[in-house]
Amino acid sequence: MSDRILIAGAGAIGGFYGALLAKAGAEVSVVCRSDYDVVSQQGYRINSYALGHWQFLPTQVLRHSREFSGEADYLILCSKVTPDVDRVALIRDAVQANTSIVFIQNGVDIEAELQTAFPDNELVSGLAFICCNRLAPADIHHLSYGKLTLGNLPGSVSEKTRHLQQLFLRAGIECTLSEDIVSSRWQKCVWNAPFNPLSVLSGGLPTLDILQNQEALVRRIMQEVCDIAAACGHVLPEDIVESNIQNTYAMPPYRTSMLLDFERGQAMETEAILGNAARAAQRHRVSCPALQTLYALMKLRELKIQADRQEKSAP
Amino acid sequence: MSDRILIAGAGAIGGFYGALLAKAGAEVSVVCRSDYDVVSQQGYRINSYALGHWQFLPTQVLRHSREFSGEADYLILCSKVTPDVDRVALIRDAVQANTSIVFIQNGVDIEAELQTAFPDNELVSGLAFICCNRLAPADIHHLSYGKLTLGNLPGSVSEKTRHLQQLFLRAGIECTLSEDIVSSRWQKCVWNAPFNPLSVLSGGLPTLDILQNQEALVRRIMQEVCDIAAACGHVLPEDIVESNIQNTYAMPPYRTSMLLDFERGQAMETEAILGNAARAAQRHRVSCPALQTLYALMKLRELKIQADRQEKSAP
Numbered sequence A, B: 001m002s003d004r005i006l007i008a009g010a011g012a013i014g015g016f017y018g019a020l021l022a023k024a025g026a027e028v029s030v031v032c033r034s035d036y037d038v039v040s041q042q043g044y045r046i047n048s049y050a051l052g053h054w055q056f057l058p059t060q061v062l063r064h065s066r067e068f069s070g071e072a073d074y075l076i077l078c079s080k081v082t083p084d085v086d087r088v089a090l091i092r093d094a095v096q097a098n099t100s101i102v103f104i105q106n107g108v109d110i111e112a113e114l115q116t117a118f119p120d121n122e123l124v125s126g127l128a129f130i131c132c133n134r135l136a137p138a139d140i141h142h143l144s145y146g147k148l149t150l151g152n153l154p155g156s157v158s159e160k161t162r163h164l165q166q167l168f169l170r171a172g173i174e175c176t177l178s179e180d181i182v183s184s185r186w187q188k189c190v191w192n193a194p195f196n197p198l199s200v201l202s203g204g205l206p207t208l209d210i211l212q213n214q215e216a217l218v219r220r221i222m223q224e225v226c227d228i229a230a231a232c233g234h235v236l237p238e239d240i241v242e243s244n245i246q247n248t249y250a251m252p253p254y255r256t257s258m259l260l261d262f263e264r265g266q267a268m269e270t271e272a273i274l275g276n277a278a279r280a281a282q283r284h285r286v287s288c289p290a291l292q293t294l295y296a297l298m299k300l301r302e303l304k305i306q307a308d309r310q311e312k313s314a315p
Helices: A012-023 A036-042 A087-094 A112-117 A159-171 A181-201 A207-213 A215-231 A240-250 A257-263 A270-283 A289-313 B012-023 B036-042 B087-094 B112-117 B159-171 B181-201 B207-231 B240-250 B257-263 B270-283 B289-313
Strands: A004-008 A027-031 A044-048 A052-056 A074-077 A100-104 A123-136 A139-152 A175-177 B004-008 B027-031 B044-048 B052-056 B074-077 B100-104 B123-136 B139-152 B175-177
Touching: A004 A012, A004 A087, A012 A027, A012 A044, A012 A052, A012 A074, A012 A100, A012 A123, A012 A139, A012 A159, A074 A087, A087 A112, A100 A159, A123 A181, A139 A159, A139 A181, A159 A175, A181 A207, A181 A215, A181 A240, A181 A257, A181 A270, A181 A289, A181 B289, A207 A215, A207 A240, A207 B289, A215 A240, A215 A270, A215 A289, A215 B289, A270 A289, A289 B181, A289 B207, A289 B289, B004 B012, B004 B087, B012 B027, B012 B044, B012 B052, B012 B074, B012 B100, B012 B123, B012 B139, B012 B159, B074 B087, B087 B112, B100 B159, B123 B181, B139 B159, B139 B181, B159 B175, B181 B207, B181 B240, B181 B257, B181 B270, B181 B289, B207 B240, B207 B270, B207 B289, B270 B289
Parallel strands: A004 A027, A004 A074, A044 A139, A074 A100, A100 A123, A139 A175, B004 B027, B004 B074, B044 B139, B074 B100, B100 B123, B139 B175
Antiparallel strands: A044 A052, A123 A139, B044 B052, B123 B139
């Protein structure tokens, strides 16, 4: 019997990883709301720079997880982590006793909500290092990277998670395991905390311009994230700032996911990335003035977006 | 014989103060480039919330200070302080032995350039607390406030400066004198350093929204400016942060001059306000992480504006 997988929040990232799992032989269903009509009629079109073109026809296409029939071995949550998304409500009705909940999402300190709601389920935390866009409804373009990192909470790797890794590897995508996925999450934040807000607040600069012109600020924010992580018990590798800087110089100029959300008028992961880091700093009395300034600025930027929206919708 | 005054950089602020001096009986000429045609034909139309409507017909209307005939008692420089403006070149040809050079401009550490170029002239530093807009060429709207503060460099008040004060008072505008105008300049920076960049980086919020939502950040930046000023030998009043906060709560929501420049696609006074403060901090090894973050962000924002402009003008 093949693995039964349900993807919730199946936008670009969820659709892409779902398509890979289906390719690997799993029985993959999706919950997708905005693209429901197109997906239910013709599935997803995947166009990957590395893995070619193919069509992904989900087993079940649903508007809500409560419509799922059967028991999912893995429920993979790929929604964004923003205040307007109730992550627990998104998946609750499809979680059964043996369902492993895998959340492939950005941000730090985003575990507690799921741990509290599903105390008896296996929880797998996942990080996607990928550039993947939705060009049109159900039309997914995988532009670069693709690596996944998976690890069980609070810190281990189960057999079931190894099995999921095997499926991803079989489909041709890099997938590593982490015995300390919470530290891995902080490591990813080292890159996200500077580049995501700086790309938005600069008015839309790609990563290379930011780095070439304000490397000192980028380094400072990265170091602040390391300090916060250490205070939370996650001492990151000593060379992590340096390696993030060098890797970003080496990669093609990149427009961050937060910038894309901003340009599309969608909610941004400000709280998941900056707010949670700033709150962790406050709890542990770690000084992080640059990160806090970025966080405050993003909140002001969001306030202005909201004000503009209200003005537009006013009679 | 009446006072001969030449205003250089006669936009909204220069035009308005020039109009006041003419009202007080001085012989006022102007150098104005962009509005030359309108001003030379019909002068300025002034519409002040406090002082009514009137027309201001300058004695000489010039495109450049070298065209000025006669000797100016006061040459009042009101241009913005931005890297694209050569302040010395703007006035050099009209400065004579007895000309007092008065610069009514924003920013800190902006004296040296003029002191070096005109070592033998009286130099008067001026600060305008005013909200004044140019609605159309030569059409100036004075919306609120208006107070001027004047003081000689390096720190005194001359008889000639007292005389200038009298002219302003006669015209009906508040004008105070400062024996320590460099400290006064830092005091003004306490307000400018947070609100100007935050209004731009937030995407256009007025002062009250910024303050109501991020008072802690505003206070932090204000305190950093106080620390820098103190290190430079200008200990500001103890209650200056508190009084700036309270005054800003009390004033109507205000769109800063930097925001207006930004929206009009004009150069912003980033260097005069933030850059010079950050450099002073560096010289004196004062920590100012929030201010430095704002400065770096403004530089990125300006880089993006420049990049967009180049893209537009590309074939």
